[in-house]
Amino acid sequence: MKVALFVPCYIDQFYPQVGVATLQLLEKLGVQAHFPAQQTCCGQPLANSGCERDALPIYKHFVNTFQDYDYVVAPSGSCVYHVRKHFDKLDQTAEVQHVRGAAYDLIDFISTVLKVDALPGAFPHKVGLHLSCHGQRGLHQANESEMTPVRDGQLSRLLRSLDGIELTQLNRNDECCGFGGTFCVSEAGISARMGQDRVADHVRNGTQVLTGSDMSCLMHLEGIVRRAKMPIKVMHAAEILNGVLASV
Amino acid sequence: MSHAIRADKFLLDADRTTWHDETLWFVREKRDRAVYAVPEFQELRELASQIKNHTLSRLDLYLQEFEAAAQANGVHVHWAADAAEHNAIILDIIKKQGATRVVKSKSMLTEECHLNPYLIQHGVEVVDTDLGERIIQFRDEAPSHIVLPAIHLKKEDVGDTFHTHLGTAKGESDPQRLTEAARQHLRSKFVAGEVAISGVNFAIAETGAVVVCTNEGNADLGVNLARVHIAAMGIEKIIPRLTDLGVFTRLLARSATGQPVTTYTSHFAKPAPDKEMHIVIVDNGRTQQLGRPDFRASLKCIRCGACMNTCPVYRRSGGHSYDFTVPGPIGAILSPNIDMKKHASLPFASTLCGSCTDVCPVKIDIHTQLYKWRQVLGEANEIPASKKWGMKFMGRVLASTRVYGLGGQFARRALRLLPHGLTHAPSFNAWAVARELPEAPKQSFREWYAKQPQPAPQPQSQVPA
Numbered sequence: 010m011k012v013a014l015f016v017p018c019y020i021d022q023f024y025p026q027v028g029v030a031t032l033q034l035l036e037k038l039g040v041q042a043h044f045p046a047q048q049t050c051c052g053q054p055l056a057n058s059g060c061e062r063d064a065l066p067i068y069k070h071f072v073n074t075f076q077d078y079d080y081v082v083a084p085s086g087s088c089v090y091h092v093r094k095h096f097d098k099l100d101q102t103a104e105v106q107h108v109r110g111a112a113y114d115l116i117d118f119i120s121t122v123l124k125v126d127a128l129p130g131a132f133p134h135k136v137g138l139h140l141s142c143h144g145q146r147g148l149h150q151a152n153e154s155e156m157t158p159v160r161d162g163q164l165s166r167l168l169r170s171l172d173g174i175e176l177t178q179l180n181r182n183d184e185c186c187g188f189g190g191t192f193c194v195s196e197a198g199i200s201a202r203m204g205q206d207r208v209a210d211h212v213r214n215g216t217q218v219l220t221g222s223d224m225s226c227l228m229h230l231e232g233i234v235r236r237a238k239m240p241i242k243v244m245h246a247a248e249i250l251n252g253v254l255a256s257v
Numbered sequence: 258m259s260h261a262i263r264a265d266k267f268l269l270d271a272d273r274t275t276w277h278d279e280t281l282w283f284v285r286e287k288r289d290r291a292v293y294a295v296p297e298f299q300e301l302r303e304l305a306s307q308i309k310n311h312t313l314s315r316l317d318l319y320l321q322e323f324e325a326a327a328q329a330n331g332v333h334v335h336w337a338a339d340a341a342e343h344n345a346i347i348l349d350i351i352k353k354q355g356a357t358r359v360v361k362s363k364s365m366l367t368e369e370c371h372l373n374p375y376l377i378q379h380g381v382e383v384v385d386t387d388l389g390e391r392i393i394q395f396r397d398e399a400p401s402h403i404v405l406p407a408i409h410l411k412k413e414d415v416g417d418t419f420h421t422h423l424g425t426a427k428g429e430s431d432p433q434r435l436t437e438a439a440r441q442h443l444r445s446k447f448v449a450g451e452v453a454i455s456g457v458n459f460a461i462a463e464t465g466a467v468v469v470c471t472n473e474g475n476a477d478l479g480v481n482l483a484r485v486h487i488a489a490m491g492i493e494k495i496i497p498r499l500t501d502l503g504v505f506t507r508l509l510a511r512s513a514t515g516q517p518v519t520t521y522t523s524h525f526a527k528p529a530p531d532k533e534m535h536i537v538i539v540d541n542g543r544t545q546q547l548g549r550p551d552f553r554a555s556l557k558c559i560r561c562g563a564c565m566n567t568c569p570v571y572r573r574s575g576g577h578s579y580d581f582t583v584p585g586p587i588g589a590i591l592s593p594n595i596d597m598k599k600h601a602s603l604p605f606a607s608t609l610c611g612s613c614t615d616v617c618p619v620k621i622d623i624h625t626q627l628y629k630w631r632q633v634l635g636e637a638n639e640i641p642a643s644k645k646w647g648m649k650f651m652g653r654v655l656a657s658t659r660v661y662g663l664g665g666q667f668a669r670r671a672l673r674l675l676p677h678g679l680t681h682a683p684s685f686n687a688w689a690v691a692r693e694l695p696e697a698p699k700q701s702f703r704e705w706y707a708k709q710p711q712p713a714p715q716p717q718s719q720v721p722a
Contacts, residue, residue, distance in 0.1 A: 016702045016703070018655065018661070018665075020702065021665065021701050021702045021703055022665045022668070022669060022697075022701050023669075023695040023696075023697065023698065024695065024698075025698055025700060025701055025702035025704075025705055026698075028702035028705075028706075029702065029705065032706075044702075044703070044706050046658070046703060046706070046707070047658040048658070049655045049656070049657070049658060049661040050655040050661070052652075052655065054648070054651065055648045055651055055652055055655075056628075056632075057609065057628070057631065058605075058631065058635070058640070058644055058648050059605075059631035059632055059634050059635030059636075059640045059644075060635050060640075060644075060645065060648035060649070060652070061632045061635065062635070062636070063648050063649050063651075063652035064652060066652060066656035067652060067655045067656050069656075070655075070656050070657075070658075095628075142608065142609070142610035142611055142612070143609075143611075146610065146611035146612065146614075146615055147611060153612075153615045154289065155289075155292075155567065155612060155615035155616040156299065156615060157292070157293055157296070157298060157299065181282070184569055185569045185608050185610035185612065187569065187608060188608065189607070189608025189609060189610070190608075191644070192605070192607070192608050192609075193687075193688060194687045194688060195261060195605055195644070195687075196260070196261045196264065196570070196605070196606060197261070197687035197688070197690055197691070198261065198264055198265040198268045198690075199261070199264050199268065199570055199573050199574055199606075200608075201690060201691030201692065202268055202274065202573050203569050203570075203573060203608075204691070204692070205691070206278070206573075228695055229692065231693075231695070232688070232691075232692030232693045232694065232695070233691065233692050235692075235693040236691060236692055236693045
């Protein structure tokens with residue numbers, strides 16, 4: 010199994026520790042992932058801004074970079090959703106179709122490809138899970154509250170398998186955090202207000218560690234937490250799971 | 258003025274924003290409880306979606322079938338290409354009656370056509386009889402929600418309005434006393450009404466009847482008391498058969514307010530003896546949308562408002578920030594069809610979270626259409642120049658490994674070296690108005706990886722202290 014690690018641009022530049030944790034976590038689960046050095050970005054920021062045409066060279070670069078791998082794994086559901094859903098604008102060559110199907114969010118990869126849904130180890134903290142919309146509703150990684158509530162989420166199942174962990178019960182389980190890519194700048198007021206409300210739900214219900222599987226939402230929420238100097242630690246789920254596995 | 262600027266005005270009153278958000282979220286939760294209680298809800302959604310898809314694919318045939326059936330029932334059928342024709346037809350009917358007093362039950366189509374000001378300008382008294390509509394009519398405002406038109410107002414606001422217009426006690430905010438005042442006021446208007454105008458929730462091709470759903474019974478009171486009933490409907494209100502109706506009535510009220518069914522679901526098929534019934538069938542841009550393959554599914558909408566109640570952006574920006582008859586996510590895909598330039602910012606008033614799509618009872622892919630509208634607007638040069646050129650620049654950077662790597666190093670170094678006041682200046686960094694920027698690490702992931710012994714790095718603990 011040839012697995013490539015895709016480290017989205019903002020994680021590469023601002024959260025290298027999330028890339029490291031992802032790489033190490035995969036290794037502990039028996040997967041030797043390779044990081045193709047020529048990778049850049051999936052092009053989502055441009056496309057979501059209405060500039061899909063300007064993003065096409067980025068899409069092509071992405072396909073060229075990853076076409077020789079069986080799986081492309083990234084710690085960001087939103088970028089994976091973009092590759093799967095919006096690369097339909099390219100000519101659908103065999104390479105393009107392969108890369109679209111090979112792209113996996115890290116947690117989805119662990120759950121559905123590696124078929125791991127429990128991990129040994131302890132994380133004795135009160136953990137609040139932020140369900141990111143693109144992973145949850147776009148890639149169906151967790152149940153949508155709009156639907157009949159029957160299905161469990163991949164990440165909550167993994168986290169609940171840890172010893173001593175307590176998952177926060179939120180008033181609004183899966184409300185959007187308000188990041189939305191360039192939305193956070195073009196509609197900065199609403200974006201900030203949504204983020205503040207989201208963090209407040211966690212604070213009210215006792216979250217100590219705020220986590221999720223999409224670093225972009227967490228970057229936005231962390232910015233709000235740090236501005237307000239709130240006693241919450243924001244960590245990508247890969248950091249928690251990797252740390253836990255190292256300690257057993 | 259863009260949606261963001263109007264939303265910022267709404268956000269200035271933080272407490273009111275909280276209240277608006279919580280009130281609509283309460284409705285969303287009611288909807289969830291009602292939906293979870295129906296095990297076949299997803300099958301109902303699918304069925305409704307298929308019926309609507311089928312109907313839109315044969316819309317001309319079903320409209321003609323409807324017209325013939327309605328005429329056979331003794332109903333006068335009129336066709337209006339646009340808002341101006343719609344208004345002129347209705348005024349003509351009223352004039353021929355020699356009438357001056359009209360009672361109207363809630364209709365977003367007549368709002369869309371700006372019927373009220375047109376009739377008033379021509380000397381006709383128009384009274385909106387839905388309580389919420391009456392409140393905003395007193396205040397000379399537009400509805401801020403399609404099901405809950407006065408949801409932006411608190412009971413104290415209504416008290417002030419009724420004090421001015423109905424003479425209730427100053428400072429009165431008791432909902433029961435205010436409602437009673439409105440009831441007495443509206444009763445006199447119902448009794449005096451000569452012509453009743455209603456909207457249409459569903460029009461049944463097979464029978465030629467129209468169905469109107471209300472919770473206050475005001476459409477029924479108006480229609481049954483007046484001599485003439487005028488029902489105004491968009492062409493997309495058609496459903497093929499009477500047996501299809503149950504699918505939609507089960508979905509409509511649950512999705513809208515969490516009720517199993519609306520209090521009144523009234524069928525109007527033919528005029529009573531010595532009375533008249535008219536139906537005005539309106540296009541007003543709908544066939545244009547039907548001709549846009551990416552956006553035609555927006556015509557499936559049954560106007561339940563569930564996408565507004567669930568939308569985290571709508572709940573925090575209020576309906577008026579959309580500046581369109583139908584606000585919220587569905588409005589943001591309907592409005593650029595009418596005026597792309599004026600409504601260019603609306604498809605961007607979304608995080609594309611997808612909740613609107615999941616909540617939609619007829620499965621309109623709302624957030625996908627928002628994304629597609631953005632591309633149409635980008636191609637049509639209707640996005641801000643700063644964004645356009647910024648994205649072109651980013652495209653160049655991100656298509657090249659070398660330029661991207663150098664750019665990243667430069668940006669991180671700048672963030673580390675420049676003073677906080679400069680990197681976080683709200684005047685040119687919208688992110689930093691309410692958020693700290695991420696701390697710029699000295700090393701990017703790719704720089705770290707390049708230094709690792711290949712092929713694989715050694716595990717190391719990342720547990721927080």
